[in-house]
Amino acid sequence: MRDLWFTLPPAAQDLLAALLLLLPALVIAAAxxxxxxxxAMIRDMGRRFLFANVAFVALIACAIAIGAGLLASERGLRAGTARAADPFDLIIAAPGSELTAMLAAVYLQPADMPLLSGETYARIAADPAVALAAPLAFGDSVGAAPVVGTTAGFAAHLSPELAEGRLFAAHDEAVVGALAGFAPGDEIAPAHGVGDAADAHAHAGHEFQVVGRMARTGSPWDRAVLVPVEAIWEVHGLANGHAPEAGDQLGPPFDAAYFPGTPAVLLRGEGLGATYQLLSRYGTEETMAFFPGAVLAQLQARLGDVRAAMSVMAVAAQVLVTLAVLLALAILVRLFARALALLRALGAPGRFVAAVVWSYAVGLVVLGTALGLALGLGSAAALSAVVTARTDILVRASLGWPEVHMAAGFVSLTAVLALLPAWAALRREIVPELRA
Amino acid sequence: MLAAAPTAARPAARAPEPGGAALSVRGLTVEAGGRRLVSLPALDLSPGATLAVTGPSGAGKSTLLFALAGLIPASGGRIDWGGEEITALRGAARADWRRRQLGIIFQDHQLFDEMSALDNAALGAAYAPRAERAALRDGAAHWLERLGLGDKLAQRALSLSGGERQRVSIARALAADPPILLADEPTASLDRASADRLIADLAGLAGTRTLVAVTHDAALVARLGRRLEIRDGAPAGGLADA
Known part of the structure; x- marks a missing residue:
């Protein structure tokens, strides 16, 4: 059976799991x-105390929305961070923290990093397994947008199709990210440093003209301004990576003797096998090579413990909500005690009376759960928009199987618990309820 | 005035037919909290008889009626309806007996306000065996029409007048064509004109069903065949002609 389960496609497994979770509710309903x-009676009960019913449905909807919204947002954030790291096959940096190097290179978080020398870079760039080797230069900014020095080849790798314009081809040209807030034709004056500590006048006289705008990548690079790495070195008074006789050359090959150093090199191998070779080859005393995706996975695995703890808390909260729902159900059913006593007085079977109570209760729960899933999707979308705006990592929230499973489990649990008020309705004496 | 409810086989045939179930009560006592609420040594009614149960408030009339309906357990004695000892029935069997044999009219109608007059009158169709449902709805519609509510079948119970609501509850009691009809103060919540019309309706059932009605209404008592006065839970005198 276990083997059969694993031969099923994931969607079939998820669908079956949802049905299995719903099974208790379906079995009780059938029985x-x-x-x-x-x-007709259930509709009557729904209309008669409309406000109480609406409040009950709203309570459940809010509880489900919070759970579903958090699950969807968390998954969206994980997918978004992974998607942002997609274009970065392999990073080589000076030995140190892989996490720091990844945050700096992929997510453009300011960091102090040791530099790789010109000889090291030359050796990497000349490796036959390398298809693209792009040095990076950080540290400047324009407003809130980081200015990153790199090669036109890497800009083309990030955005194979530009949204408009062309790649930079001169020392004073720039290509901007999709959300950087600049358009071709704009003039940019970089400040030294980032944030409040940036010095707007340190690079006076060094302006860039925007000549192109990249398509959206879903990463913090969407807010970045990309300029030739040579220009960054030049505005800092360094050699520009090329011998003086090379004139205005831009991009590789770089001359090791005139290479000021780079905190990280973004690599693309000639294929998957070549990329693994590069990973192995540059894990040395002088260099550190890593897959950003692998580091991100490790980070997410560590955060997974926190996530598991949060999940336990979420389940505990869900149990509390379920108990509150049960209490509310008991109160709601009391509102209909006289009608239920009437049914019993007229000779309705106990199973029918239980079916009325149970269907009414579970009907409200199902309604609240469906509404909660819709609200959860909405709240996750809102939360994702906030996270995207704050981090520039494109987070897309969508309803997934985990939310469906959570909702199905909740419905089944409350369907079982709803048997209690149904059973209690049958235990009460008929005549006192009729006379009440 | 009123005819028997239709059957599934002959929905159009509604000629009055003799019917009802014989009632036999022997040594019935009902107690609660150590106090005797009803004590009825003997009571016999022939099929199709009508009986008014009268007496002051709190005398135990309704308790007796509910005991006859099997809704309150007897502490002692036995009740036989149509030769079936209902005091020996338990739980589901007793509920099934009520569903098949009994129609009950309550003082305050006891309707589902948001349901239509027809759905209320055909309430039993919701839990009756599937084969009986159509006949039940036919019966409900028939009685609503005969009681003057033919143009209000689809109207919500909430929007009906007190008299109309009571007639819906009568239609509900008669929809399944039960041989026994029990009524608890059926005219108490009605104005005089509505009460008189209802009394005429109930009197018209004489001979077709055994009817026991608890009432303070002298006009209703006068139209029923026999009268039993209850005081302090016990008969004050014997069974009298009304």
Whole structure:
């Protein structure tokens, strides 16, 4: 059976899991409702105390929305961070923290990093397994947008199709990210440093003209301004990576003797096998090579412990909500005690009376759960928009199987618990309820 | 005035037919909290008889009626309806007996306000065996029409007048064509004109069903065949002609 399960496609497994979670509710429904037609009575109960019913549905919807929204947002954030790291096959930096290097290179977080020398860079760039080797230069900014020095080849790798314009081809040209807030034709004056500590006048006289705008990448590079790495070195008074006789050359090959150093080199191998070779080859005393995706996975695995703890708390909260729902159900059913006593007085079977109570309760729960999933999707979308705006990592929230499973489990749990008020309704004496 | 409810086989045939179930009560006692609420040594009614149960408030009339309906357990004695000892029935069997044999009219109608007059009158169709449902709805519609509510079948119970609501509850009691009809103060919540019309309706059932009605209404008592006065839970005198 276990083997059969693993041969199923993931979507089939998820669908079956959802059905299995719903199974208790479906079994109870079949057992209670078989041969009966309680629809008119349930509709009557729904309309008679409309406010109480609406409040009950809203309570459940909010509880489900919070759970589903958090699950969807968390998954969206994980997918977004992974998607942002996609274009970065391999990073080589000076030995140190892989996490720091990844945050700096992929997510453009300011960091102090040791530099790789010109000889090291030359050796990497000349490796036959390398298809693209792009040095990076950080540290400047324009407003909130980081200015990153790199090669036109890497800009083309990030955005194979530009949204508009062309790649930079001169020392004073720039290509901007999709959300950087600049358009071709704009003039940019970089400040030294980032944030509040940036010095707007340190690079006076060094302006860039925007000549192109990249398509959206879903990463913090969407807010970045990309300029030739040579220009960054030049505005800092360094050699520009090429011998003086090379004139205005831009991009590789770089001359090791005139290479000021780079905190990280972004690599693309000639294929998957070549990329693994590069990973192995440059894990040395002088260099550190890593897959950003692997580091991100490790980070997410560590955060997974926190996530598991949060999940336990979420389940505990869900149990509390379920108990509150049960209490509310008991109160709601008391509102209909007289109607239920009437049914019993007229000779309705106990199973029918239980079916009315159970269907009414579970109907409200199902309604609240469906509404909660819709609200959860909405709240996750709002939360994702906030995270995207704050981090520039494109987070897309969508309803997934985990939320469906959570909702199905909740419905089944409350369907089982709803048997309690149904059973209690049958235990009460008929005549006192009729006379109440 | 009123005819028997239709059957599934002959929905159009509604000629009055003799019917009802014989009632036999022997040594019935109902107690609660150590106090005797009802003590009825003997009571016999022939099929199709009508009986008014009268007496002051709190005398135990409704308790007796509910005991006859099997809704309150007897502490002692036995009740036989149509030769079936209902005091020996338990739980589901007793509920099934009520569903098949009994129609009950309550003082305050006891309707589902948001349901239509027809759905209320055909309430039993929701839990009756599938084969009986159509006949039940036919019966409900028939009685609503005979009681003057033919143009209000689809109207919500909430929007009906007190008299109309009571007639819906009568239609509900008669929809399944039960041989026994029990009524608890059926005219108490009605104005005089509505009460008189209802009394005429109930009197018209004489001979077709065994009817026991708890009432303070002298006009209703006068239209029923026999009268039993209850005081302090016990008969004050014997069974009298009304």
């Amino acid at each position: 209670l409702l078989r041969g009966f037609a309680p629809g």
